[in-house]
Amino acid sequence: MPAPSFDRRPWRLDPSVVFLNHGSFGACPEPVLAAQAALRERLERNPMDFFLRAYEGLLDTARARLAGFLHADPAGLLFVNNATQGVNTVLRSLRLLPGDEILLTDHGYNAVGNAARAVAEPSGARVVLAGVPFPLASAEIVVERVLAALTPRTRLVIADHVTSPTGLVLPIERLAPLLAERGVELLVDGAHGPGMLPLDLGALAVPYYTGNCHKWLCAPKGAAFLHVREDRRARIVPLAVSHGRNATRTDRARLLLEFDWPGTHDPTAWMCLPAALDALAGMRPGGWPAVMADNRQKALAAREQLCTAFGCAPPSPPEMIGALAAVPLPPSRTGGAAAALQSDPLQARLWSEHRIEVPVPCWPAPPQRLLRISAQLYNRPEEYALLARAVLHELQQEGAAAEHQGAAS
Numbered sequence: 001m002p003a004p005s006f007d008r009r010p011w012r013l014d015p016s017v018v019f020l021n022h023g024s025f026g027a028c029p030e031p032v033l034a035a036q037a038a039l040r041e042r043l044e045r046n047p048m049d050f051f052l053r054a055y056e057g058l059l060d061t062a063r064a065r066l067a068g069f070l071h072a073d074p075a076g077l078l079f080v081n082n083a084t085q086g087v088n089t090v091l092r093s094l095r096l097l098p099g100d101e102i103l104l105t106d107h108g109y110n111a112v113g114n115a116a117r118a119v120a121e122p123s124g125a126r127v128v129l130a131g132v133p134f135p136l137a138s139a140e141i142v143v144e145r146v147l148a149a150l151t152p153r154t155r156l157v158i159a160d161h162v163t164s165p166t167g168l169v170l171p172i173e174r175l176a177p178l179l180a181e182r183g184v185e186l187l188v189d190g191a192h193g194p195g196m197l198p199l200d201l202g203a204l205a206v207p208y209y210t211g212n213c214h215k216w217l218c219a220p221k222g223a224a225f226l227h228v229r230e231d232r233r234a235r236i237v238p239l240a241v242s243h244g245r246n247a248t249r250t251d252r253a254r255l256l257l258e259f260d261w262p263g264t265h266d267p268t269a270w271m272c273l274p275a276a277l278d279a280l281a282g283m284r285p286g287g288w289p290a291v292m293a294d295n296r297q298k299a300l301a302a303r304e305q306l307c308t309a310f311g312c313a314p315p316s317p318p319e320m321i322g323a324l325a326a327v328p329l330p331p332s333r334t335g336g337a338a339a340a341l342q343s344d345p346l347q348a349r350l351w352s353e354h355r356i357e358v359p360v361p362c363w364p365a366p367p368q369r370l371l372r373i374s375a376q377l378y379n380r381p382e383e384y385a386l387l388a389r390a391v392l393h394e395l396q397q398e399g400a401a402a403e404h405q406g407a408a409s
Contacts, residue, residue, distance in 0.1 A: 004386065008378040010279075018356040018383050022374040023167075023192060023324050026215040028276075035275035036220050039268040055267065056252075059260055062273040066213070066225060069277055069288075070194065072201040076228045078236075078259040079270045083191035084111045085239065086210025086226035087158065090187050091119040093236045098124030100155045105130045105146065105170075106364060107163040110342060112189055116158060125155070134363075135315030135328070139171040146175060156185045161211075162192035165363040167324030167372055168316055169197065176206050185232075192216065194225075195280070196322040198292060207232045214269070216295075216323060216376075219276040222269035228255070238262060283377055291377065295323035299375035302384040303327060306371065309388035323375045329360070329391070331367040333398050344369040346394055354390040 005015045010030040013019050019027075028036075039058075043050040059079065067074035080086045091102075102116045106129045116127045130149035132142050146157065157179055162169050172188055179186045187208040193199055195216030201209055206229065213223035228236050233255050244257035277288075284290035300318055303325040307314050315328055332344050346369070347360035359372045371391060373384065 004382075006378070006380065006383070011378050013378065016355060018354070018358075018386055020356065020358040020373050020379065020383060020387060022376040022379075023164075023215060023372070024359065024374075025221065026212075026218055027376070027378075028214075028218055028220055029279050031279040032218060032220065032272055032276045036268045036272045039271050040266070043266075043268065051264070056260065058271045059267065062271050065274045065277055070199050070201050070225075070227070071203065072227050073230065075253060076230060076233055076255070078226045078228065078238075078255065079267075080210070080224045080226050080259075081222045081269075082214075082224045083189060083210045083212045084109075084115065086208075086224060087112050087187065087189055088115045089226055089236065089239055090156075090208045090210070091115055092239060094119065094156065096120060096123035096125040096155065099153050100125040101128050101151060101153045102126075103128045103130060103146070103149055103154050103157045105132050105142070105159060105163075107132055107134070107166050107168065107170075108158065108160055109164045109189060109191065112158060128154075134166050134168070134326075135313070136168075138317060139169075139174070139320055142168075142170050143174055143178065147178060150182060150184060154184050156187060158187045158189055160192075161188050161190040161209075162196060162322055162324060164191070165326065165361040165370060165372065166316075167321065167326040169320045169322050172206070173204065176204060192322070192324065195288075196292065196295070196324075198289070201227050205229065213273060213276065217273070217276050218280055220269035220272055222266070223273060223276075280377075292323075294377065295375045296321065298379060298381075299323050299325045299373065301381065302373050302375060302379075305381070305384050306373070306388055306391075309392060324372060325375075326361075326363075326370040326372040329369050329371050330395060332362075332369055333367070333401075346391075346398075349394050350387075350390055353394070354386070356387055356390055358387060 011027050013027055063074050063077050067077050102120055104113060120127050128149060130145045132145050159170055161172055176186055186206045188206050190209050190211035192215055194211040194213055208228055210226045213219040214221045238259050240262040242261055242263050244261055247257045280291055281287040284294060300321055303314060306327045342362055344360040344362055350356040350358060361370050361372060363370050
C-alpha cells in the first residue's frame with residue numbers, strides 16, 4: 001500500500017512522511033526561508049556593509065518585534081542560538097560555593113541537567129532532582145514537589161515551561177512568586193514556550209527565561225533568546241566573550257554590546273524573526289492567539305484519540321497541555337533504549353516500517369516509555385489515526401516476538 005500523501009504548503013516537509021514531531025526541531029515555512037535567503041544574499045554581496053553598518057539595526061528591529069510578542073523588556077532580551085545555550089549562559093554566570101544546590105525536576109531536559117552538573121561539580125555544589133509523578137492529577141502537585149525539595153542551600157531552580165519528554169505545561173506563574181518569597185532564583189527553560197503558549201515575560205517577572213524560536217515560532221534554526229530581568233543584568237556574561245567586553249561606546253548598553261557580537265557568524269536566523277511572526281500570524285484569521293488555540297485543541301483531540309486506542313486515561317489534566325502531549329505505552333519487551341537518542345527501538349520501527357516521525361522517549365528509564373506527539377497547523381486528525389494503528393501493530397509484533405523468545409529459551 002503506498003504511503004499517504006499530505007499537502008503541507010507552505011512548509012517543505014516530505015508529503016510522504018507522517019510528521020508528528022514539530023516539537024524537536026521545528027520546521028520553517030516558505031516565507032521565512034525566503035526572508036533568510038534574501039538576508040544571506042545581502043550579507044554576501046557586501047559583508048563589510050552588512051556587519052559594520054546594517055547589523056545592529058537589523059538585530060534591533062528583530063529584538064523589538066520579539067519583545068513586543070513576548071511582552072518583554074527589549075533591553076534585557078539577548079539573542080542566543082538555542083535554549084540550551086541560554087541555560088548555559090546563566091549557569092556559567094553564577095558563582096557557586098561548596099554545598100550550594102541547583103534544583104531541577106526529573107522531567108527536565110537531559111542537556112540542561114548535564115549543563116547544571118558541569119557547572120556545579122567543579123565548585124563543590126550539587127544538582128538535586130524534584131520527583132514529579134506522571135501520570136499526575138493536578139498542576140499543584142508540581143508546585144508541592146518543587147517546594148518540598150528546596151533547602152537553605154538551594155541557589156537556583158531550573159524549571160521547564162513545557163517539559164520535553166512528558167509534554168506538560170508546568171505552573172510557572174504559580175511557582176515563580178513562591179520561589180521569590182523564599183529568596184530562590186528561577187531560570188525557566190522555555191524551549192517550547194514561544195509560539196506555543198501566550199507569554200507575558202514582563203508580568204511573569206522571573207530572573208531568567210530562555211526560549212527557542214525555531215520550534216513553535218517557526219524561525220530558522222539558530223534563533224533563540226535569553227531574557228534577563230533588570231536587576232540580574234550586571235552579572236550575566238556571554239559564553240563567547242568578544243569585543244564588547246572593553247567597548248567604550250556610550251550609545252549602547254553594555255549587555256547588548258557584549259551579547260550582540262559573539263564573533264563572525266550567520267545572524268540571519270535572528271533577523272528573520274519578524275518574517276516568522278508575520279508568516280504564522282497570517283495563517284489564521286485570528287492571528288497568533290488563533291494559531292496557539294488551534295494547535296492546543298488539535299493536541300488534546302489527538303491525545304484523546306490515542307488514549308482511546310490504547311485503553312488508557314489521559315495522564316494529566318487538559319490545562320497542562322499546550323501543543324505537545326505524551327501518552328504512556330506498555331513497557332518495552334524487546335530490548336533497551338537507543339542510548340544516543342534516549343529513545344525506544346519502537347521509534348525506529350515506526351519510521352522504517354510506517355514512515356512516521358514521532359518520539360518514543362524512554363522515561364523515566366527503560367523499559368518504561370512514552371509516545372509524544374506534536375500538533376502544528378500542518379497536522380491533520382487522520383495522521384494521529386495512522387499513528388494509533390501503527391503503534392498497535394508494532395506492540396502486537398513486540399508481544400509475539402517476546403513470546404517466541406520465551407518459548408525458545
